[in-house]
Amino acid sequence: xxxxxxxxxxxxxxxxxxxxxxxxxxxxxxxxxxxxxxxxxxxxxxxxxxxxxxxxxxxxxxxxxxxxxxxxxxxxxxxxxxxxxxxxxxxxxxxxxxxxxxxxxxxxxxxxxxxxxxxxxxxxxxxxxxxxxxxxxxxxxxxxxxxxxxxxxxxxxxxxxxxxxxxxxxxxxxxxxxxxxxxxxxxxxxxxxxxxxxxxxxxxxxxxxxxxxxxxxxxxxxxxx
Amino acid sequence: xxxxxxxxxxxxxxxxxxxxxxxxxxxxxxxxxxxxxxxxxxxxxxxxxxxxxxxxxxxxxxxxxxxxxxxxxxxxxxxxxxxxxxxxxxxxxxxxxxxxxxxxxxxxxxxxxxxxxxxxxxxxxxxxxxxxxxxxxxxxxxxxxxxxxxxxxxxxxxxxxxxxxxxxxxxxxxxxxxxxxxxxxxxxxxxxxxxxxxxxxxxxxxxxxxxxxxxxxxxxxxxxxxxxxxxxxxxxxxxxxxxxxxxxxxxxxxxxxxxxxxxxxxxxxxxxxxxxxxxxxxxxxxxxxxxxxxxxxxxxxxxxxxxxxxxxxxxxxxxxxxxxxxxxxxxxxxxxxxxxxxxxxxxxxxxxxxxxxxxxxxxxxxxxxxxxxxxxxxxxxxxxxxxxxxxxxxxxxxxxxxxxxxxxxxxxxxxxxxxxxxxxxxxxxxxxxxxxxxxxxxxxxxxxxxxxxxxxxxxxxxxxxxxxxxxxxxxxxxxxxxxxxxxxxxxxxxxxxxxxxxxxxxxxxxxxxxxxxxxxxxxxxxxxxxxxxxxxxxxxxxxxxxxxxxxxxxxxxxxxxxxxxxxxxxxxxxxxxxxxxxxxxxxxxxxxxxxxxxxxxxxxxxxxxxxxxxxxxxxxxxxxxxxxxxxxxxxxxxxxxxxxxxxxxxxxxxxxxxxxxxxxxxxxxxxxxxxxxxxxxxxxxxxxxxxxxxxxxxxxxxxxxxxxxxxxxxxxxxxxxxxxxxxxxxxxxxxxxxxxxxxxxxxxxxxxxxxxxxxxxxxx
Numbered sequence: 001x002x003x004x005x006x007x008x009x010x011x012x013x014x015x016x017x018x019x020x021x022x023x024x025x026x027x028x029x030x031x032x033x034x035x036x037x038x039x040x041x042x043x044x045x046x047x048x049x050x051x052x053x054x055x056x057x058x059x060x061x062x063x064x065x066x067x068x069x070x071x072x073x074x075x076x077x078x079x080x081x082x083x084x085x086x087x088x089x090x091x092x093x094x095x096x097x098x099x100x101x102x103x104x105x106x107x108x109x110x111x112x113x114x115x116x117x118x119x120x121x122x123x124x125x126x127x128x129x130x131x132x133x134x135x136x137x138x139x140x141x142x143x144x145x146x147x148x149x150x151x152x153x154x155x156x157x158x159x160x161x162x163x164x165x166x167x168x169x170x171x172x173x174x175x176x177x178x179x180x181x182x183x184x185x186x187x188x189x190x191x192x193x194x195x196x197x198x199x200x201x202x203x204x205x206x207x208x209x210x211x212x213x214x215x216x217x218x219x220x221x222x223x224x225x
Numbered sequence: 226x227x228x229x230x231x232x233x234x235x236x237x238x239x240x241x242x243x244x245x246x247x248x249x250x251x252x253x254x255x256x257x258x259x260x261x262x263x264x265x266x267x268x269x270x271x272x273x274x275x276x277x278x279x280x281x282x283x284x285x286x287x288x289x290x291x292x293x294x295x296x297x298x299x300x301x302x303x304x305x306x307x308x309x310x311x312x313x314x315x316x317x318x319x320x321x322x323x324x325x326x327x328x329x330x331x332x333x334x335x336x337x338x339x340x341x342x343x344x345x346x347x348x349x350x351x352x353x354x355x356x357x358x359x360x361x362x363x364x365x366x367x368x369x370x371x372x373x374x375x376x377x378x379x380x381x382x383x384x385x386x387x388x389x390x391x392x393x394x395x396x397x398x399x400x401x402x403x404x405x406x407x408x409x410x411x412x413x414x415x416x417x418x419x420x421x422x423x424x425x426x427x428x429x430x431x432x433x434x435x436x437x438x439x440x441x442x443x444x445x446x447x448x449x450x451x452x453x454x455x456x457x458x459x460x461x462x463x464x465x466x467x468x469x470x471x472x473x474x475x476x477x478x479x480x481x482x483x484x485x486x487x488x489x490x491x492x493x494x495x496x497x498x499x500x501x502x503x504x505x506x507x508x509x510x511x512x513x514x515x516x517x518x519x520x521x522x523x524x525x526x527x528x529x530x531x532x533x534x535x536x537x538x539x540x541x542x543x544x545x546x547x548x549x550x551x552x553x554x555x556x557x558x559x560x561x562x563x564x565x566x567x568x569x570x571x572x573x574x575x576x577x578x579x580x581x582x583x584x585x586x587x588x589x590x591x592x593x594x595x596x597x598x599x600x601x602x603x604x605x606x607x608x609x610x611x612x613x614x615x616x617x618x619x620x621x622x623x624x625x626x627x628x629x630x631x632x633x634x635x636x637x638x639x640x641x642x643x644x645x646x647x648x649x650x651x652x653x654x655x656x657x658x659x660x661x662x663x664x665x666x667x668x669x670x671x672x673x674x675x676x677x678x679x680x681x682x683x684x685x686x687x688x689x690x691x692x693x694x695x696x697x698x699x700x701x702x703x704x705x706x707x708x709x710x711x712x713x714x715x716x717x718x719x720x721x722x723x724x725x726x727x728x729x730x731x732x733x734x735x736x737x738x739x740x741x742x743x744x745x746x747x748x749x750x751x752x753x754x755x756x757x758x759x760x761x762x763x764x765x766x767x768x769x770x771x772x773x774x775x776x777x778x779x780x781x782x783x784x785x786x787x788x789x790x791x792x793x794x795x796x797x798x799x800x801x802x803x804x805x806x807x808x809x810x811x812x813x814x815x816x817x818x819x820x821x822x823x824x825x826x827x828x829x830x831x832x833x834x835x836x837x838x839x840x841x842x843x844x845x846x847x848x849x850x851x852x853x854x855x856x857x858x859x860x861x862x863x864x865x866x867x868x869x870x871x872x873x874x875x876x877x878x879x880x881x882x883x884x885x886x887x888x889x890x891x892x893x894x895x896x897x898x899x900x901x902x903x904x905x906x907x908x909x910x911x912x913x914x915x916x917x918x919x920x921x922x923x924x925x926x927x928x929x930x931x932x933x934x935x936x937x938x939x940x941x942x943x944x945x946x947x948x949x950x951x952x953x954x955x956x957x958x959x960x961x962x963x964x965x966x967x968x969x970x971x972x973x974x975x976x977x978x979x980x981x982x983x984x985x986x987x988x989x
Contacts, residue, residue: 014412018687052410055498111680142682199684
């Protein structure tokens, strides 16, 4: 059977269409979810896409976190539903306390759109199981508030638990602490990633096809079921 | 806090009501003095308004005429000449909507149409760089949206003063951040444009924004209020006091002098989040068939939308200005009419569909209000607090504005400039050309533009196939067939200063060539004509020559002008900018999988120079940067050669004969080779067939450099011969250096250092 992957559209979501395309390209069935509907429509996994939900007013992700659909996602995540937040989606997951830490303004104080290399640190999550630990990918970074921050205690815990999903390889593009590009929850099913794997699914429109693995990884358990 | 600062809900009375001027009062007090001069109207224009109405205008009517008859909205100095774009239009069946609509619409096949347009936001961007540039993007996006299209990408054409001038450091970062903020937040990829520097733009930067949208033929919308009884709905942001008089005061007068301080509050503030909601909301109401007519609110706001919609429909309209949702309850009718608050649209909707329309707006959290009805009276009537404050024939404001035949005189001083032949300039010998190459490559004009373009999202929507630094932006339109469109903008103030007719044709030719290099067939043209004051006969001469050059050039190349924008009064005091028409060309790519990038990405390809190289240095980047020289004549604009070259480039892409291609323009072959090596990360070795300075730095037009696929040399040579395009084999790709036999070898690392540090060294 084909895995159904929900992609949430908030007012101001921008990369929802790209996330749907990536799911389809990986062999899954994208299901559009609307911020105002308190329903997950029985999906097998959820993606919170990039963009500027609610215009990034107050703080990035701070308003989206209270959307009715989040009222469904938060308990479902606690039950183990795979959730991936990309860029603004990562910010929303941090605001919702599904992930630790916060995303802050880039060190250079400018928006950055750049092809970046990242290294997969944790290949056990449902979103990275198709990769090898240590594998390097080229994906797309495009954000103004992409610098990951966490207090030293949290950081030590993330390192100790293997919750660092990916790090920037080489130059740290935005001043993220410990070069962190993405993290996972303690249970491992909720992941946040600042760069965009959905913009690296083929070499026609992206730098590589390296990002496709995030979308095919999450399909594996369903395909096996 | 004064009474003027009170903010309350819509309809709340202002604390200190001023008696409103009404149609009845206007008839009763014909002799009342009115401030038409402060609103930018001449005494003759004011007299004409009185003649049209048979009485003095009310304050609200005066506001409407002042903005609608401003240079910015009425094209009163340019209209006489712009007719050439229609009169000389090449025979074409691709145009679904042309000049006069919000934007031209072009058939690209497979049931798709695209609409594109470029517009200036020069003056607001000088006054307030961040918001000025941001709202420039917002405005052009709404123009595209109003045609029924989904906006799919933006580009921007930017020109500033010298890169090391203090004021450039105020203006440039703000402009780039404003474009970045608005475009990124709106989810539109920024796929290219231009960045140039010249002292003539120091007090008057050029910020021209282009947007392209896609629609199905059946979705085309027009700005016409038809069907008496239909409702007029204003939706989007509330109306506030921002930008009042922007069109008449800012865009239609020069900077400098005592008035500048008073103009500062006239720049609008943008909210891209609201615009994103407006885009999705509009597309949903279009899809559901709920819209009879639609117009965006840009310059001149409600005044423009109501007059143009009713004039376009040949109908009348009754509007209750009290219904307009306000951000500031103290606004009166004249201010409501003139406000340029952003992110607003006006729709004409049948009474039966009003409920569904408002429900869709509510879904997207977009405020929508019925403010009036379409009538069959042929009059635009507006009421305020129950009194009639506007009663005019809408066409008199929208279409029948004054048309001027301004004095035109070729400046005599130009003779001395064109006689100053750059042939006298010392040219570098074999051993000296590298220094000049590095000068060009490391200059702000020739340097890498990543500092700017890295602030723009080029990936969103997932259909960007090529973007900066490639010759044109290329977008996929259809996933299954690979149908796509390519877009490029070009302009060259130096060429146009020396010869505005040829210079404008060279801008057209360059954009046309840039589109063709990627493998796309050029199809249609838009333009943004940036000039000084039309009241200066020398500027008017430049303008008339530029328009004539563009119209003749488009006819010869077979690409129609679909629309455009004129920006006058680009000057500081009495000194105009160099004439800078910016030309945008749109092309169709049959299959974007066969796109031709500009970089050399693999060794072993044969490098071929296409076209003829002549010692043409007039207006060249080399003469400007090396010798601070601007004189002589620009390169010859040979449009037949451009057409043949484009035919070769498109056929070569279709037949997969080339792996890279790059047009030759500013900086000549030198800059083109350096860029192709750096973009693709592969070096090359070439041998020049003549004087190295001429071959490297001359800017002869109708040229491109290509890398021919291994094994395709013979087929490519035959293709060039069949089209009569001169093809000179220069060498091969490979290695980690740019080598010119007998002259120099420079490592790509050294080249990259010069190229990539040019802007960061200046802007951090």
